[in-house]
Amino acid sequence: MKKENVTIYDIAKESNVSPATVSRVLTGNAKVRPKTMQRIIDVIEKHNFRPNSLARSLLHKSSKTIGFILPDINHPFFSTLVQKGEAYALELGYTTFLCNTMNNSENESKYLQSLVEKQVDGIIYLGGRINATDTDEQYAEEIKKVMERVPVVFVNGQMTGVDAHIVRTNEEIGIEKLVELLVNLNHKKIGFLGGVEGISSTDLKKNTFLNVMKNKGLVVNSDWMIGDGFNIESGEEVASKLLYLKERPTAVICANDLVAIGVIRVLTKFGLKVPDDISVVGFDDIYLAQYFPPGITTVNQNYDQLGQTAINVLVDLINGKEAEKETVVPTSLILRDSCKFYTK
Amino acid sequence: MKKENVTIYDIAKESNVSPATVSRVLTGNAKVRPKTMQRIIDVIEKHNFRPNSLARSLLHKSSKTIGFILPDINHPFFSTLVQKGEAYALELGYTTFLCNTMNNSENESKYLQSLVEKQVDGIIYLGGRINATDTDEQYAEEIKKVMERVPVVFVNGQMTGVDAHIVRTNEEIGIEKLVELLVNLNHKKIGFLGGVEGISSTDLKKNTFLNVMKNKGLVVNSDWMIGDGFNIESGEEVASKLLYLKERPTAVICANDLVAIGVIRVLTKFGLKVPDDISVVGFDDIYLAQYFPPGITTVNQNYDQLGQTAINVLVDLINGKEAEKETVVPTSLILRDSCKFYTK
């Protein structure tokens, strides 16, 4: 099935010019006599010739390619973010490699290697290892070695001991806004559901939640901070535990919208109405949040800005420019119908 | 920001061997004295050296890379399918380029070019241009030129005049099963909602629907075949039109699950209960179908098999083997709670 490759030599020969002239036409880097140019273009079109970007990249030591490492392309948070980043990178002349690790740490290593070998100009790192609150020493070493060769930007993550550029959502303020909303709605018993201990975004959200509650003089029952996961199933699981409690919270903040969906499902199934009997809020503002009944009040991730900023920082790094070490992207509260004034 | 590249020459020099020997330990293609090997490995590790796969691919004329062209990575059908295909390709030693065209035909051209230039070994084509019932002549020419250089597999699509290998879902049987289910549930007034005219999968589904209905001796009111789109919004829109009809269908088949979700939302909002007042079924069995209340009866796409088959066919083509010109992947009916026996 080998198809013979047409090269600039073939084009050159057929056009009675040198390969260098063909190259000039291709790149537009130098003047070529219009007549000659036209002749060459005709031959190129005739053979449907495309230059080999491998050879070009080899020469330039730049592939105009950015790699994305992400844990799960099926999770709407990541797919949305990646899409925004990709679109913007394309505008800037970069194509992208999407590396979906499927939440598998081994795959992260493989892909990291692969991206280096493929000579990407930069890497955007999302989730996975950089989401652990306690950094694994070995992983840190690995990424540091990668960073010696290729600039890397972490999105919503960090690794202790790794001096990477970071772009992140302001999750603290997001949680703060949610708590304040619920408190304004007269809720005093508020819980936090879902997430995974040891994952930095969860830990950060939980800590922020506890702090804000404390500042408001509100007590958090430890039974109200449970859950283990980021998907709908884990939301269902945690909600069913909630049902057995003698004293239930009147409102819950969920680690993300998927968890909120799971929680709402189970509560509804067992006869509790959202928001009438219990208020539920999420985080991320995924596409579904507006459509899942009753419409989920949540915190918008500002996907556009997050994606573009990450790319901007990375491209600056690629070009040897200075860049902010840490950029924090603001969030906004999205009010829908999953929470309500508490009247008791 | 240029980081100087370590090459096998540097490694060779420092290990007091020739570049060829370094290459041998890298590839494992020939024997090297263990002691020498160890010395080389040490130097490689010391410098954290990784071979440049660009150079390697240039030499081998094979990049061990597969490109995916897809219209929308945010659509769960595509993201799920791509994920399955990608995972399987990885097992076979191929990394993948994901090219998300964002439903933009220009981007399809760009990415097609880009993949050829990047010397991918093969291309999996999903959606977009190959989904048009009537093929655009120009697009056909373009893809034919690509196919002269790189093997291409179409998934759930086709182009008249383009002799491509195709792997597709058995959408006809899927629709047939849905109609039969509804008829067995005593429904006689059945509609088809959503989809876009001129998109082959829609046209195919609609035609199959009409044929099966005819064979059952059932009449389809043309007011019951409406809609324009594949997302939740379009489902909402079409459902609101349904509400104004004097005579409404007692059951509707939706072009996909997202449309079904939109339809259910609006019907519910206006006081019609699903499935009590009207039965609604979808297509694709996306992740959400089981979770969106009341749980959507649908047709499973068999993502694993679809993805793996596509990759298998493509890899066969890459290796110059014969492959089935068209492979049809079976579907299965997934029964949930969005339809019900009609009792009037």
Place this chain on the structure above:
DNA sequence: CTGTTAGCGCGTTCAA
């Protein structure tokens, strides 16, 4: 078992 060499396809000197 190891070294030398050539060439994959391209773009950029330098020289004409």
Place this chain on the structure above:
DNA sequence: TTGAACGCGCTAACAG
């Protein structure tokens, strides 16, 4: 305005 020649990093073929 054009051409000749080199080298990007790697590996296969050939010698030794």
